[in-house]
Amino acid sequence: MAAGWIEKVTGSLEQKKQYRAYKARIERLPANYRTAAEALDRYLMYYGSIAAGDTLLSMLDDLADLFEQCAADRTPIREIVGDDPVEFAETFLRNYAGGQWINKERERLTAAIDRAEADEAGAS
Structure with a gap:
């Protein structure tokens, strides 16, 4: 019971454990891979x-x-991210766009415009 209340206040304890495990994985990378992974993070x-x-x-x-696989294979950092690390990061991120907060705002905007259109049609 207490765990449920605590999670409502602080967020998922399981997700916090998973995040700490991720950070530990990054910390164990060789220095150059760790630097690149932390910058991307x-x-x-x-x-x-x-x-x-x-x-x-x-x-x-x-x-x-x-990064763990690339470190194990000794893949050069530039072969991972290419000439433009920003392009790499943004392309990588597109695979996870469903979780972005902006999606909620896009839905809110669309709903507001739909309501305004309905109000406009009702006033005519």
Whole structure:
């Protein structure tokens, strides 16, 4: 019972554990891969604005998987992200767009315009 109340206040405890596990995975990467992964993490957090915890964790797990595999294969960083790391990050993020907070605002905008149109038709 207490766990349910705590999670309402602080968020999912399971997701917090998963996030800490992701951070530990990134921390274990060789320095150059860790630096690149942390930079991508930061950019994705700011640019992505993912509000759905499960989507965010899925994205971060996939990012960790990618860098762990590339580190194991000794894939050069530029072969991972290409010449434009911003383009790479934004393309990577598109796979997780369903969890972005902006989707809620898009729905809200569409509904408001639909209501305005209905009001306009009713006034005619």
